[in-house]
Amino acid sequence: MNNVLFAWIRKEFTDVWRNGRLIIFLIVCFGIGLMNPITAKLTPMLIEMMQDQMKEMGIVYDPPTITALTSWEQFAKNIWIPLLVFVLMFGNIFTKEYGAHTLTPMVTKGLKKTTVLWGKAFLLILLWTAGYTVYFGVTLMYTEYYWGTEAELMGRVWDMTAMFYLYSLFILTLLVFFSVLWREYSGVLVSMAAILGAEMIFGMIPKVTKVLPGRISSPGLLLQKGYEERYEYALRDFAVPFAVTLAVIVTLFVLSAILMKRKSVD
């Protein structure tokens, strides 16, 4: 890594470290990661406590059997929360510099705009990976402690985690791309929302949904019954959107670099 890029990344890291955002984000990821096994663990107890009340109301409900799968289902259900928190906490990493004009002295010293782009993109990926690892790690640790995950399920959990990781990189790439395109954070958020909205609308068309990145945004499907028996087929089902997402990520990064060179950062 060249000296300037390294110095730039270090400056970015110092920012998120000193203003406390990194720690807050990691704590949030820890908390949400912990919620998955805890919710699974507490659900039957809560149902049992409410049994009498429910009986009076004429509802008969057998407490479900809780296994590691329940915890991982919670993991899949909540997987969007850390990503949403991340985008809201770190999404203005580019636009705040445009607004504050802090890039002007740097660029006029010869800092390449593409170095700004790669440095910030690298830091976003690094921070998100750290948070996602904490989120996954905490769920894994407590799920193992309470129930233990059998090897076959664990394989699917790894696939699911990797799949959503790629989707999260797609979201980060959108964030980077729109941050190069617009000067205002609101513009970035609205554009991202528009893309995700459009993806949902097009996702309603069965033939189209099979190739869209959104297909890998709900990895919990891999845990559902039915997928167990036809797992190999299911993975093939995800292969095309997986490849499309990768291609979109690469294309967006190339476009971002081209646009960044022409962008007025003053």
Added chain:
Amino acid sequence: MLSIEGLYKRFGDKEVIKGLNFHVPKNSIYGFVGTNGAGKTTTMKMVLGLLAADAGTILVDGERVTYGNTDTNRGIGYLPDVPEFYSFLTTREYLALCGKICGLSDKTTKTRSEELLKRVGLAGEKHRIKGFSRGMKQRLGIAQALINRPKLLICDEPTSALDPVGRKEILDILKEVREETTVLFSTHILSDVERICTDVAFLKDGVIALEGNIDQVRTLKNNGEFLVETLSPTGAEALCAHFPKAKASDAQTVTFTGNDDEMLSVMAFLSENNIPVLKVERAETSLEDLFMEVTKHE
């Protein structure tokens, strides 16, 4: 050091720069004067490659400026009108980052940072930039602009938002750095130009209305007027009687128009006739008068 030829820039329907030409000599302090909105900042941003010119050539030390990642910035230091820094860094950390970007070694950056912080009066400042006053930021701005010993230092209205003490500090620093660099300094405060600049250009309607060495510029518009104030009205009367072209401004003051010979002959007459005087003064055109004259609307 800096040469601009036939520069044009338009924003929508408004043409801001309309064929600008000017040359900044090496080791000068060049005052770039214009009213608000005259196009000073636009011109500077084009020199820095931050804005694309519609037409024209900009050369920095003989090298052509291009929009985007221009290599000419290696030799330029820039101080924006309101410099903004990373508030979470200390002054030394900020200068270390600047040094890295300029390709300086860690050792050189450290030595140069200490030298510059001492020069701008921030050597004792160990805290983060957050909470710095405007004057402190302006001084740090000069330090960061000079970190790589640039051949050209561009300052965009560096004193316009400062109190008199802050202004004096900045002007003194700019005067000092002339030994090592050329300074292009935009402003609308004419007293600042008179205080430190060696050269000046007045920008009006997107073109240079007047340009040159500050003494020459003054002489250009100087019509050779001088005045004599005598101790008593009789002395003034004697002068008016002897010199028919002389004009009495008041009972004791007489105004003459002419060259040095004319002035010497007036002084000889005063001496020969023992006429006591209070003062003999050459009337110099002030920059303010000049500026008002060249920027007035027809």
